[in-house]
Amino acid sequence: MKLDQIIEKLLSTARKDQPSDRVPYAFEKRIMAQIADLPSAAEDLWAAWSRLLWRAVAPCAAVAVLTAMAWFSVSPAQPDRAMLDPELEEIVAMAIELPAE
């Protein structure tokens, strides 16, 4: 007997052997209990998105407050003393005066 014929015979055996459609007792109750913990199927994407946004409000506000606190806790930048050096001032003044000569 050829391989194809054997395969056909095996498949026909499988065809005759229908799997059982037996359902465990109260299986639908088990599914409904799982579904009770899920968000409603009626809820659309926008509702889910807005819920996520509301949830993000507190952490975002906390981050904003912390950033502000960190910003103000750093001392304001001091003007660079080197820039106010009298020697530098002199050089700049000379440069301005030169064309007048």
Next chain:
Amino acid sequence: MDATDKELIAAVLDGDASSFEPLVERYQPRVFATARRYARREDEVEDIVQEIFIKAYQKLSTYRAEAPFEHWLMRMAVRTCYDFLRKHQRNREHNVTEISAEENDWLENVGEDTTEREAHRDAAKALVDRLLEGLSPDFRLVITLLEIEEKSVKEIAELTGWSVSLVKVRAYRARNQMRKMLARVAPEKYL
């Protein structure tokens, strides 16, 4: 009078989750039978069926009522079973060459009338299960749908989301792979 699928779905989408229960009751036998084609252990079957109905509930708003709810649900069932096969692929790889004495007897007497007897039928069933489990998930799915459930190529394409040509190619390759596996079982006889 029982509510129609359409009425129940509309109620669920209006926020009445309990209307989903009659839908589960109505279709769970068919979904169980489908899951039992791909999973052997009963706890695995129950997990698959549970996943199918929970997915159906979560995606119910995407159901467009262009086709019957049963078709939509069975598409989800087949795809969930396929995901299950892919997830459990490594656990299922085993040596197809190691067949039992009964399976070997069946192969020895395959051309004779004795193969129709009950014991031989069980051996044939065990052998075909062994061959199916040795196939890759896509090959197993296509052989199950095409050869065992006798669905058309077009129906399989709709159920799986594959193109018609992909279904044909996979069916051809799956049959080839089955042939090779069977030849390995008894090489002295078939090669």
